Amino acid sequence: MSDYTIQQLNVYEYLGKACDPLFNTICNMQQGSSKYIPEIKVTLIKNRHGLYEMASKSNHECYSNKEDLYDSVSEILSNSLLRGM
Secondary structure (H helix, E strand, C coil): CCHHHHHCCCCHHHHCHHHCHHHHHHHCCCCCCEEEECCCCEEEEECCCCCEEEECCCCEEEECCHHHHHHHHHHHHHHHHHHHC
């Protein structure tokens, strides 16, 4: 595997966030809704205050905007993929 391939794990870095199903899911979340990502055992929640939450068994973080939540989840997914290689 080339260094470029490792650096470019996420095809949506090339295509743009607007094409990423994860980003679109986050953008379309309604207040009070939640989505579970089984690959990393994380639940995404848009709470009644309009904050985006990321909750796992050992961690709970809040984000004021969808971009920060997306960046955090993408990083966790990328790190998970790297560990699996």
